[in-house]
Amino acid sequence: MSPRAACRLEALGIEKVYDYELGIADWKAAGLPIEGPGLGYQTASDAMRGDVPTCKPSETIGAVRTRVIAAGWEDCLVVECGDLVTGRLRRSAWEHDDNTIASEIMQVGPSTVRANEPLDRLVKRMDQRPTNLVVVATPQGGLLGVVIREEAHRVLQGDPLEMIWMDCDGCPGQWRPARPGT
């Protein structure tokens, strides 16, 4: 739709026209702010946190394990080419020898969800699988944050995320808000 509009705007005398062809779906999926009176439901971005540990594929398990456990997490996301999520190290990864390289044992291409995914639907899926953590990424695979199932349930109940972390025994790490993607 926007290429036609851009062409039309130019014909109507606008001197410089930029076409953001990927549009609002791409914008929302990146977790960027939106406004409008019809925003009536919660999305993954409402329960998203940005303090999940990350590592490079070339790092050793010994080094990564120390960092991840010290931060109070069980998982580590493997990122490369900037912020692209290419792998995930789960708890079982920490049983490997210190010199094992992350890329040798990581789960390649972990599933991700978009920031604009309705939260109730996401939590239902997490309950069914079950899975305790999902990765939130841009459509291009850039890391935005993660959603923890227990926290997401409480967000749906109306609890503020900051408060949830303060009395959540099963939640990892130290809560930090996720940064919107660019």
Place this chain on the structure above:
Amino acid sequence: MVERITRAELVDLIESDAVQVVDVLPEAEFLSGHIPGAINVPLKTLDFETTRVLNKSRPVAVY
């Protein structure tokens, strides 16, 4: 000449207050969530009259 831009480029343009953002989706879709500050001019209504709200000498980013 129309220039295609990425999300990151649009963010930069908005942050530097260098564009007017125009949402050409139907009004119902606009109301269900739009880029902050965007003006809604649905594609089907796009003409000289409806674009009077725009400053023609200032760049426009459309989606």
